[in-house]
Amino acid sequence: MSIRTVTAFTLGLAIQALAFAQEPPMQPLRPDQVAFRALYKELVETDTTVSSGSCTTAAEQIAAHLKSAGFADKDITLFSVPEHPQEGGIVAVLAGASKKAQPMLLLGHLDVVEAKRADWTRDPFTLIEENGYFFGRGTADMKAMDASWVDAMMRFKRGGYHPKRTIKMALTCGEETTYAFNGAEWLAKNKPDLISAAFALNEGGGGRTDGHGKIVVQTIQVGEKASQNYTLESVNAGGHSSIPIRDNAIYELADALAKVRDYEFPVKFTDTTRAYFAKAGAARTDELGQAMVALAQNPDDHAAEAIVSNDRSYHSMLRTTCVATLLEGGHANNALPQHAAANINCRIFPGETVEQTQAALVAAIGDSKVKITPVPPLRPIAKPAALNPEVIGPAEKLVAKYFPGVPLVPTMSTGATDGIFLEAIGIPVYGAPGGWGDPDGNGAHGLNERRSVRSVYVGRDFLTDLIKAYAD
Numbered sequence: 001m002s003i004r005t006v007t008a009f010t011l012g013l014a015i016q017a018l019a020f021a022q023e024p025p026m027q028p029l030r031p032d033q034v035a036f037r038a039l040y041k042e043l044v045e046t047d048t049t050v051s052s053g054s055c056t057t058a059a060e061q062i063a064a065h066l067k068s069a070g071f072a073d074k075d076i077t078l079f080s081v082p083e084h085p086q087e088g089g090i091v092a093v094l095a096g097a098s099k100k101a102q103p104m105l106l107l108g109h110l111d112v113v114e115a116k117r118a119d120w121t122r123d124p125f126t127l128i129e130e131n132g133y134f135f136g137r138g139t140a141d142m143k144a145m146d147a148s149w150v151d152a153m154m155r156f157k158r159g160g161y162h163p164k165r166t167i168k169m170a171l172t173c174g175e176e177t178t179y180a181f182n183g184a185e186w187l188a189k190n191k192p193d194l195i196s197a198a199f200a201l202n203e204g205g206g207g208r209t210d211g212h213g214k215i216v217v218q219t220i221q222v223g224e225k226a227s228q229n230y231t232l233e234s235v236n237a238g239g240h241s242s243i244p245i246r247d248n249a250i251y252e253l254a255d256a257l258a259k260v261r262d263y264e265f266p267v268k269f270t271d272t273t274r275a276y277f278a279k280a281g282a283a284r285t286d287e288l289g290q291a292m293v294a295l296a297q298n299p300d301d302h303a304a305e306a307i308v309s310n311d312r313s314y315h316s317m318l319r320t321t322c323v324a325t326l327l328e329g330g331h332a333n334n335a336l337p338q339h340a341a342a343n344i345n346c347r348i349f350p351g352e353t354v355e356q357t358q359a360a361l362v363a364a365i366g367d368s369k370v371k372i373t374p375v376p377p378l379r380p381i382a383k384p385a386a387l388n389p390e391v392i393g394p395a396e397k398l399v400a401k402y403f404p405g406v407p408l409v410p411t412m413s414t415g416a417t418d419g420i421f422l423e424a425i426g427i428p429v430y431g432a433p434g435g436w437g438d439p440d441g442n443g444a445h446g447l448n449e450r451r452s453v454r455s456v457y458v459g460r461d462f463l464t465d466l467i468k469a470y471a472d
């Protein structure tokens, strides 16, 4: 996950400047927290970038910890494919007592975005604790949650905890890099029985502070858009540029791109976004808040829609979006172009298909000479998970206990996680609340990534309780 999920969650608060407050120090750590910190440190300090790191190493380290906690070999599956030996992952299973209760799945990605030592203030692959924050690549996205999942599985096993539901954990590689090997996709396609579950918990939810250490909202992510690229292409016989004609591949493509810019996909809602706009709108006192509430009640309220769509995050939450991101064309300064092409990146609203989106682009462009082709990989259709009270209810209760007075708001991400691959095989995925970040995005994907120390420890306690609330 990245900063993409952050901006929409600030509710009535203005986004704070990049400053972040120092958080109060933790009390002396409990012995179980000391062990957890060591696990988190090992994960952060194991480089899992695609370029020079190894998810396989991280997965093997986790397997060793699980075994030391009492997991049998048969309950642990390490996997990788020969073409991507360093991009492996792990699945672990803690058997539940009930034959009737369906399993639940804890999902996480082990890989991290690239980090250049020279650009960072501190070494990105050393866990450094400073001013109430842990610094290091993956501290926020998403090794705190990974460590919480592994730690919970270990403590459950050691403590002889017998959940009703079977608890499964899948930690995979490739979430951060579109064209790398994606472990979640691979598991969904090749080992669906191994990871089958009534629902999964994943990244994408969580709390947000006001930028000064105060938590103002907790979110649970329910659904996301699907990212799909298309190539727009125009070809032409070309010729000498000294005798030009109007018929020109670059002009044709430019006209098509202007049409894409001007086309607005129709407003759509899922149960999640309807609840989001109603709840987040009601928490604001301004015109935008009123418009959000009005639009949630009546999707045909064009005046309200115009106000809400002024916010770029909300604009994207309301519809499919497509935008030009790359451009190429021509072959010489003094030649008429024989070829011009652009990449269009679409974020497809849940329930809509790659083909429907393509058809909408074709209609908007209205020029049969401009060819539109989806670029592999073709993403599965995003299926919104239901606002299932059996999932939302326990999360709400725990948020009230841990963060009194802080609302739990369901959100749909305009970005993408591995959740989409699980949803494609019928596993609804929820981005768990608990740990929190700051409005500036905590350097996730960027420089000097950090996670508040309290968020890491409290988030871990919260997630452990959340798993138990579902599994008991």
Ligand SMILES: [Zn+2]
Pocket (backbone or CB within 6 Å): 001, 002, 109, 141, 142, 175, 203
């Ligand atoms: Zn992530």
